[in-house]
Amino acid sequence: MKQQLMTLLLGATTVLCSCDSQVTQREKNDLRAPAYPLVTIDPYTSAWAFTDNLYDGSVKHWTGKDFPLVGVAKVDGQTYRFMGTEELELRxxxxxxxxxxxxxxxxxxxxxxxxxxxxxxxxxxxxxxxxxxxxxxxxxxxxxxxxxxxxxxxxxxxxxxxxxxxxxxxxxxxxxxxxxxxxxxxxxxxxxxxxxxxxxxxxxxxxxxxxxxxxxxxxxxxxxxxxxxxxxxxxxLDDYRYFHQTAEQTSVDVQPMQTYYSFICGPVDLKVTFTAPLFMDNLDLLSRPVNYISYEVVSNDGRKHQVELYFEASPQWALDTPHQKSVADSLTEDGLLFLCTGNRIQDILEKKGDDVRIDWGRFYLAAEKENSMYAIGDGKKLRKSFIENKLEAPSTEGYDKLALVRSLGETKKSEGHLLIGYDDIYSIQYFGENLRPYWNRQDNETIISQFRKAEKEYEAQMKNCAVFDRKMMDEATAAGGRKYAELCALAYRQAIAAHKLVEAPNGDLLFLSKENFSNGSIGTVDITYPSAPLFLLYNPELVKAMMNHIFYYSESGKWTKPFAAHDVGTYPLANGQTYGGDMPVEESGNMLLLTAAIAAVEGNADYARKHWETLTTWADYLVGYGLDPENQLCTDDFAGHFAHNANLSIKAILGIASYGYLAEQLGKKDIADKYTRKAKEMAAEWMKMAHDGDHYRLTFDKPGTWSQKYNLVWDKLIKLQIFPESVAETEIAYYLTKQDKYGLPLDNRETYTKTDWIMWTATLANDKSTFGKFIDPVYLFMNETTDRVPMSDWVFTDTPTQKGFQARSVVGGYFIKMLENKLTK
Missing domain, CATH: 2.60.120.260 (Galactose-binding domain-like)
Structure with missing residues (x-):
């Protein structure tokens, strides 16, 4: 299968590179993002701009910790800071x-x-x-x-x-x-x-x-x-700033794989583009730990100007906290100049947790050696020396900055690029064994070889990314409208970069999520479930890779309960569930539904065949306990335990139906009939238990309550035909009476919501216009929120503020409307 994917990609590359340049012309994304993606490699190497102007604040890790990256254009001796701020020095x-x-x-x-x-x-x-x-x-x-x-x-x-x-x-x-x-x-x-x-x-x-x-x-x-x-x-501290004058930012534009900035730096215009070639049909490229920073300088007065570009990176890119001691170095190879930094103490895979950054391995900044200058040392001295037309600084004995200068000479127009990346050496500990990143799974690659490949492919990948961006935006607009497409553009890199791709010792592909700013769990099933639509759309092999570890956990005997586990540890240590409470109905339903979704996308149930015994155990558990769930958590665990959850019951019913659907695909007709019939019987009972006049209840035992029944969407997408269409129609009509300014609340208890579930709920609508009525408030929230962080999925609907969570992979669920188009053609 992997070989087939590579062959497909090579063919696609030829087509993409030969496309007319007009195909790659983009329509600007007008969304004012809560935060702008800059470098998106994995949960550790993930950098964002939290401000409207790239120079208004420090570049930050998704957690909010500074990842200082400064960019300055020197034009005819005048400096214009276009990226980042001089690191706030605090004692x-x-x-x-x-x-x-x-x-x-x-x-x-x-x-x-x-x-x-x-x-x-x-x-x-x-x-x-x-x-x-x-x-x-x-x-x-x-x-x-x-x-x-x-x-x-x-x-x-x-x-x-x-x-x-x-x-x-x-x-x-x-x-x-x-x-x-x-x-x-x-x-x-x-x-x-x-x-x-x-x-x-x-x-x-x-x-x-x-x-x-x-x-x-x-x-x-x-x-x-x-x-x-x-x-x-x-x-x-006093007197640490040297780059007081900023450029004038004229635009910023987020596309799926690229973020474009435009500036005026006195007599020249500067364009800076951040690119992550995250093609899901090429796993070696998807896992390559290198991104691009491209630049173009054009005179705006018709004259030539002397131009230099200064880039400065902090060792914080390779430290958990700025108080750790670092080391730095430089090297040249194959015409590339490399600057690198890392923690002085290399405790590989020794830390786990949520608000934790990597502090092993090395961060790299690279560019063509020709016309490049560099220095490593004290940040203040580096900046001062650059202003004075030299580049030198003494060492700080443990916190040296990396400075790289590109000399563009006297020019009317010039362009080029840098490469930025990270070598984490080992990425994941999987049931006691340390795993290398997928790009080095056979231990036959180096970070230098990855940079070489990235450099060689630069021109082709920039074209490929532009073509993909245009195509995805056109398809998303056709599916759900322009605002929907602009939200998807912002979600694309966020969803992918919240995962790490590795290969298990048994050869399984593992695409392991991190529960960003929720609890730091790794490989969480109820993170995989909402994230899956993006990956079902572009490569179902990655959805299997988001589930393989859970099947292995049960089938190896390490997990002995008759329902699916919640997680396999706390990132990056995947040694067994660490979450404090089980979610029996939730996770079993999720695994069955996603296995059925894979079959629907691929047109066969081969993946289900591999895990049939485990799926049978989970389906039988849902038959016994799914109709009226006991007091337990669901994926919306922040709301706490509660019993008789009507939406969770839908998941159980559709999970049983999914098992019947898979049995049908595998030619097990008697089993298919039995479980499909059972699901329909439970659905009929559900309608009686949940009915509350003009809508259906939050819990069976509480009249006058309501909740989003987002789990119903799979009945529509997989064509299970378990619930009458009137259930979704009734709910949609009712939801339209409950919307707030910034979206539809999750249920009647609070004014907060989950934006991924809104997308699923909206997809229950039978027309694009009604779908848009649910999307517009979410777009408004992202455009107006005062919490400048990578998109939160847990937000308030009556104020433009987040409740919690940020930078999570669940925004992959935004792509469910596009997935509907694929499955219902």
Whole structure:
């Protein structure tokens, strides 16, 4: 199969490269993205712009931590910063738990009024070491906090006068947090969950900080699941900026594989393009850990100008925290200049967790050696020397920056590119065995060979990406309208880059997701389920690779329960489920439905045949327990446990129907008839139990409730014909009466929603116009949200704010409308 995919790609490449240039002309994406994808390789090497202008803030990892990448154009001696900011240099005044050790007084019982004030008597409170949190899930937690509430008081000693200084509070929290400095409220997040937030203190708060003892007091509410509280103070260093003048950004445009920026730098125009050639029909290319940064400079006054482009990268690209020590180096090979950096201590695959970045392997920045200059060292000295027409800097003994300058000479027009990438050496630990990335699965490749291939293919891949982008946008527009297409463009790289591709010891392909900003689980079934439409559309082999580990887990005897596991560990350690609660109906239904979807796309049930015994066990479990689910979690686990879930029951019924569908495909007619008949009987019973007049209930036992029945979409797409079409029609009509400004709530309990489920719900509609009525509010949310992060899928519908989650692969579910077109042609 892999060989067939390679053959197909080679043929496609010839066609793409020979296409007329007009085919690649794009229509601009007008969506103001919450964050713009720049470098998208995998869950660790994933860089975004969180601001409208590329130069308004630091380039960031999807978690929000800085991945400093600075770009400056020097034109006739004048500098214009077009990318990133000079790294905010902060000195800790009171370290967070990740910067050092601190202790505080705490209580989990509501204290008397005035607890936040310095003079409050806290002698009866306990003393604990920060951070405070659920130690089983939060790697920074040193004091167990599993209760619903916590109040913490921390005395800090400030040795200096801070008058006129910029002081920042850094904090991490899960969930609601309120923080006071010397009794002055400085943070009140409401219902939210974030890590490593830095907020500049008001003049009033800074004025209250006197030399000597000061008080930081915080309250946190753990609503469900994980808990975390940590905080500290930092002060900004003086005189570290050299690139004060910025370019003028004139446009930004997100296409599926490329993000285009345009700038004016005085007398020249500059275009910068970030490209990730994520072709899903070429797995070696999909897994190649190299992206492109292209540039084009054109005179806008008809004259020649002396132009240089300066690029500076920080070792934070290869560190979990900026306080770790790094090493840096350079080399040249085959006409390419390489700069690289990495952690001084190489503890490969030693860390796991959610808000964790890679700190093993090496980050690389490369360009043609000709007309390139480079230096490695202190960032401030690098910038100063570039302004002074030289490039040199002393070492910092552990935090050297990488600087690369492209000299374009005196020119009216010039273009070129850089390559940016990462060698993680080993990517995943799979049931005790460390696995190399897919591109080096046979241990016969090097990061240098990958860069060489990327360099050789640059021209062809840029054309191929442009052709793919145009084609995908045309097809998405035809399926769901222009706004739908623009959302899909933003979702494409996000969904893919939240996975890592490896090969298991038994030869299975593994495309393992990371639960970004939910709990960090690896290979989660209820992440695979919503993500799958994108991969079903472009390569069902990748959907199998998102499921193989779950089948192996059961079939190897490592997982012995009669239903599917939730996950196989915490990223990047896939050694067995680490999630605290099972989701029996949810995950079994997901696996059966996706196996049926693969059969529908491929036109055969060969994949199901391989795992028939396991699928039978799961189907029988759903027959016994799926109609009226007991008190348990579903994929929307943030809502907590609850019983009699009508939407979860639909999943169980359609999971049983999927088993019947697969049996039919395999010629097992008696089995097919039995399970299909059972599914129809359960569906008829469901309609009686869930009926609530003009809609169907959230739970069978609660009249007057409602919820999105997004699981129904597979009845339509796979043509299972289990539920009457009137069920979906009734629900769609009802949902249109419940929409808020920014979307359809998930159910009647809260004003939050899941944008991926809205896409599925909208696909139940029988016409494009009605589909668009559900998509428009989601588009409006993404266009107006004040939370500038890679697309969140868990957001409020009445305010433009996220509830939680970001950069998750589940936005692959946006492609379900395009998948419908493929399956129902």
């Amino acid at each position: 800790p005044l009171a370290k967070t738990s990740e910067q050092g050790n601190w202790t505080g007084k705490y209580t989990t019982r509501k204290p008397a009024d005035g607890w936040q004030n310095p003079e409050f008597n806290d002698k009866a409170w306990k003393e604990g070491e920060a951070a405070f949190g659920t130690m089983e899930n939060e790697h920074t937690a040193k004091t167990q906090w599993g209760e619903e509430f916590i109040w913490v008081r921390r005395i800090i000693d400030i040795p200096e006068d801070l008058s006129g200084k910029n002081v920042y509070l850094e904090y991490s929290h899960d969930d609601d947090v309120i923080i006071y400095i010397n009794g002055i409220k400085v943070v009140d997040t409401g219902n939210a969950c974030k890590k490593h937030v830095q907020v500049k203190l008001s003049e009033e708060a800074v004025a209250s900080l006197k030399p000597g003892e000061n008080m930081i007091a915080a309250y946190c509410h753990n609503r469900v699941g994980n808990g975390l509280l940590d905080f500290g103070l930092l002060v900004e």
